[in-house]
Every structure is written in structure tokens, then in C-alpha cells.
Amino acid sequence: QQQVKQSPQSLIVQKGGISIINCAYENTAFDYFPWYQQFPGKGPALLIAIRPDVSEKKEGRFTISFNKSAKQFSLHIMDSQPGDSATYFCAAGTGFQKLVFGTGTRLLVSP
Amino acid sequence: KAGVTQTPRYLIKTRGQQVTLSCSPISGHRSVSWYQQTPGQGLQFLFEYFSETQRNKGNFPGRFSGRQFSNSRSEMNVSTLELGDSALYLCASSFRGGNTEAFFGQGTRLTVV
Numbered sequence: 436q437q438q439v440k441q442s443p444q445s446l447i448v449q450k451g452g453i454s455i456i457n458c459a460y461e462n463t464a465f466d467y468f469p470w471y472q473q474f475p476g477k478g479p480a481l482l483i484a485i486r487p488d489v490s491e492k493k494e495g496r497f498t499i500s501f502n503k504s505a506k507q508f509s510l511h512i513m514d515s516q517p518g519d520s521a522t523y524f525c526a527a528g529t530g531f532q533k534l535v536f537g538t539g540t541r542l543l544v545s546p
Numbered sequence: 547k548a549g550v551t552q553t554p555r556y557l558i559k560t561r562g563q564q565v566t567l568s569c570s571p572i573s574g575h576r577s578v579s580w581y582q583q584t585p586g587q588g589l590q591f592l593f594e595y596f597s598e599t600q601r602n603k604g605n606f607p608g609r610f611s612g613r614q615f616s617n618s619r620s621e622m623n624v625s626t627l628e629l630g631d632s633a634l635y636l637c638a639s640s641f642r643g644g645n646t647e648a649f650f651g652q653g654t655r656l657t658v659v
Contacts, residue, residue, distance in 0.1 A: 467645035478550075478636050478650035479589070486645075524589065528645040533579060533602040534638075538588045 437462060439527050441537025448544050454512040456540045458525035461506065465527040469534075470499065470510045473522045482523075483510070515544045548572065550639050550651035558657045564625040567654045571618050571639030577601075578620040579648065580612060581636045589636070595620050596643055627658045 440459045448454045458468075469484035485492045485499040485508065492499045498511040512519055525537040551570040559565050571578050579602075580592040591604035595614035612622040618639075624631055634655050640648040 465645075469647070471650075476634075476653075476655075478552075478653045481647060481649060484647065528643075531596070531601065531642065531644045533591055533594050533643065534648055536589045536591075 437535050439525060439535050439537045441525050441540060443540060444538070445541040446543070448512075448515045448542065450515065450517060450544055450546050452515050452544075454515045454519065454542055454544070455509055456523050456525070456542070457507065457509045458527075458537050459505075459507045460527050460535075462527070462529070462535075463506070464529045465535075467528040468499070468501065468508050469526050469528075470497075471524040471526065471536075473524065473539075479524055512542075515542075517544045517546050520544050550637060550649050552635075552637055552651035552654050554654060555652065556655045556657075558659060559627050560659055561627055561629060563627050564623060565627060565656060566621055566623045567635055567637075567656070569620045569622075569637035569639070569651060571620070571637075572649060575639040575641055575649075576618055577640045577643035577646075577648075578614060578618065579638045579640075579643070580620070580622050581638070582606075583634045583636060583653075584632075592622065594643055601643065624656075629658050632656060632658045 470482045471479035472482045473479040496513045501508045528534040579594040581589040594602040614620045634653045636653045638648040638650045
């Protein structure tokens with residue numbers, strides 16, 4: 436019940452296209468859903484996060500969509516660029532429990 | 547505001563040795579979590595410290611231990627190193643863990659030979 440399932444494992448998108456990464460969770464107590472971006476050899480960087488009182492949050496080209504009833508949330512990267520090529524992790528958290536991470540999605544944006 | 551600082555950035559150790567890694571969290575953050583990341587793998591949770599107390603623990607052997615000091619700085623120790631311990635070790639700091647923003651350091655790349 437503590438798992439966060441992330442898909443796809445890898446994704447290839449053409450420059451200018453939309454990248455979509457999905458996550459699903461079981462624990463209804465989760466009330467914080469961040470996304471992280473990680474480049475090789477670097478630590479993950481907090482990209483954008485959402486709480487369940489809203490269904491969508493947008494920051495620049497990055498949008499989180501949240502579906503509370505389906506217990507799913509997704510990251511959309513609009514106008515994907517080669518510089519967006521990285522590994523993306525979703526996560527979920529609640530209270531004082533540890534953040535639970537998805538397994539990661541390796542995104543490659545082809546020029 | 548300074549970010550999360552991990553030292554050293556790179557480390558090479560021999561099997562059987564022990565190693566200590568350090569993490570200085572963002573000022574005001576009281577929670578520090580440690581993760582192990584091997585090539586192509588996800589983030590494996592080691593443990594979390596909050597106000598000098600271990601609050602959450604992952605599924606790692608007792609060779610992996612940690613502590614947190616009164617200034618919130620944290621150290622993790624790995625004893626009797628094995629080749630399989632070669633990994634990027636990451637720490638993340640947050641105000642109180644759980645559902646608050648967590649920020650990662652650059653990591654310490656440990657190579658065991």
C-alpha cells in the first residue's frame with residue numbers, strides 16, 4: 436500500500452512533442468505529490484509538486500494533473516526539448532512518513 | 547539560501563573498510579533522509595533522521611547506520627564495505643519530512659574496489 440507505481444520506464448519523444456509520465460498510488464493518506472528531475476551524476480531536483488485540493492498545477496512547460504478518485508497523477512512536459520532529457524521520479528508523502536518514490540522514467544527527447 | 551551540501555563528492559574505498567559520509571541540510575530543515583542509488587536503479591531509502599532521532603528506516607543491513615547532530619547535520623556510516631555498496635549516496639533535507647518539500651544534495655559517489 437506504500438508503493439507508487441510509475442510508468443513508462445522509458446520514453447522517447449520528438450522535440451516539440453508532449454511527454455507524459457504517469458503514477459498511481461494506493462494509500463489514500465498521501466497528501467503531497469512531488470516530481471523530481473535528475474540528470475546523470477546529479478542529485479534529483481524538485482520540479483513541481485501538487486496537493487490533493489487542486490486537480491492541476493502548471494509551472495512553465497510542466498503540468499501536474501491529479502485525479503483523486505482514480506488515485507493517479509501525471510506529469511506533462513509541453514514542447515519537450517533535448518535539455519529535458521533526464522530521469523523523472525514521482526513521489527508521494529503524508530504526515531511524518533518517508534516520501535515514497537516511483538521507480539523512475541528515463542526520458543529522451545530527440546532533436 | 548545555501549542548498550544541501552554533501553561531502554565528499556567522490557570516494558574510493560577498499561572492500562572491508564568503513565566509510566563516513568556527511569550531509570549538511572538547508573538551514574532550518576530538521577529532517578534528513580538518505581538514499582542509495584545504483585546505476586539505472588531508483589532511489590532506495592536508507593533512513594530518515596528528525597531532530598537527532600531516527601524516525602524511519604529502510605530495508606538495509608546493519609552495516610549501514612547514521613546519526614544526526616543537534617545542528618541537523620547528518621552522517622551515514624557503512625562498515626565492512628562490499629563491492630555492491632558502490633553507488634551514489636544522496637541525502638535530502640526538508641523542514642519536517644513526509645509531506646513537506648524535500649531538496650537533494652549532489653550526492654557522494656562511492657566506489658568500492
